[in-house]
Amino acid sequence: MSRDLRATFDRAAATYQDARPDYPAELYADLLDVTGVTPSAHLLEVGCGPGKATLPLARMGFRITAVELGAALAAEARRRLAGFSGVSVITSSFEDWEPRDRFDLVYAATAWKWVDPEVKYAKAASLLTxxxxxxxxxxxxxxxxxxxxxxxxxxxxxxEIGEGHDGPWPGPTPEEQDDPMAAEFDASGHFTVVGTKLYVWALRYTADEYLALLDTFSGHIAMEPDKREHLYRQIRRLLAARPDGRLTRHWSAVLTVGRRL
Known part of the structure; x- marks a missing residue:
């Protein structure tokens, strides 16, 4: 995973929170059920962005330390989480951060893949109670x-612009895909998997909403401007031909939970 691309998200700090989908409420319920954490627990979030997965847990009363690489994203998270005295946001990469506390739960939402694989599991395990x-x-x-x-x-x-889909099209359905994280957890030697679950949902987007979403994806942020402009014109053209001008995008999330060995 490119270390350069992971820094691109900071350029979308102002729009990321509204453009990206909320995670299903069921996911948070399952997270609490599997881990057994209660609001007395201290949580560590790796790569909080503007607070997409921080806010729901903060509203439940959890104490949260959130680490975010991007300065603009961290500032946005602090603004959105200002009303929660038990939540703090630290501007740092997870790899370089040196905390004094230990945590009951370490979690990462759409961020774990960007952390150095040589570091992340051992460091997470060392920070857990x-x-x-x-x-x-x-x-x-x-x-x-x-x-x-x-x-x-x-x-x-x-x-046409050299940004085609890797592998056969279309890809496998969500139910046909394996959970790569489960194997990764086990291979780390630091965790045993105690729960996995798949969530699938669909959202409708206008052209403006969908382009705002694409502007939060690393590949589109880093895309050459002329390629991006051509792509976005074609998206608008295709959606303008539809009676309601909208598309349906399906989302999936796989929650993987491991217990420290």
């Missing part, structure tokens, strides 16, 4: 059997 947990999840583009044909149409444009 005995019996503590590590939980990670992502928000990925899901391709169920009834996915919107818009995405097949727009793939032609991605291919």
């Amino acid at each position: 005995p019996g503590g947990h590590l939980a990670v999840w992502n928000a990925d583009h899901a391709m169920p059997s009834d996915f919107d044909p818009f995405f097949t149409e727009i793939q032609k444009t991605y291919e």
Whole structure:
């Protein structure tokens, strides 16, 4: 995973929170059920961004220390979390940060893949209390059997600009995909997996809403401007031809929870 691309998200600090989807409420309920954490626990979030996964847990009353690499994202998180006295946001990479505390739960939402694989599991384990947990999840583009044909149409444009989909199209459905995190947890030698669960949901987007979403993705942020402009024109053209001007994008998240060995 490119260390350069992970820094691109700071350029989307002002729009990320509203453009990205909320994670399902069921995911948080399952997280608490599997880990057994209660609001007396101290949580560590790795890569909090503007607070997308921080706010729901802060509202439950958890004490949270959140670490964020991007200065603009960290500032946005502090602004949004200012009303929660038990939440602090630290501007640092997880790899370089040297905390004094120990935590009951370390978690990362759509951020874990950007952390150095040589560091992340050993460091997370070292920061956990005995019996503590590590939980990670992502928000990925899901391709169920009834996915919107818009995405097949727009793939032609991605291919034209040299940004085509890797592998066969379309990719596997969410249910057909393995959980790569579970194998990674086990291989780390620091955690045993105690729970995994898949969540799939769908959202409708206007052209403006969808382009705002794309502007929070590292590949689109880093894309050459002329390529991005051509792609966005084609997206607007395809959606303008639809009666309601909207597309349906399916999302998936896999929650993986490991207990420290």
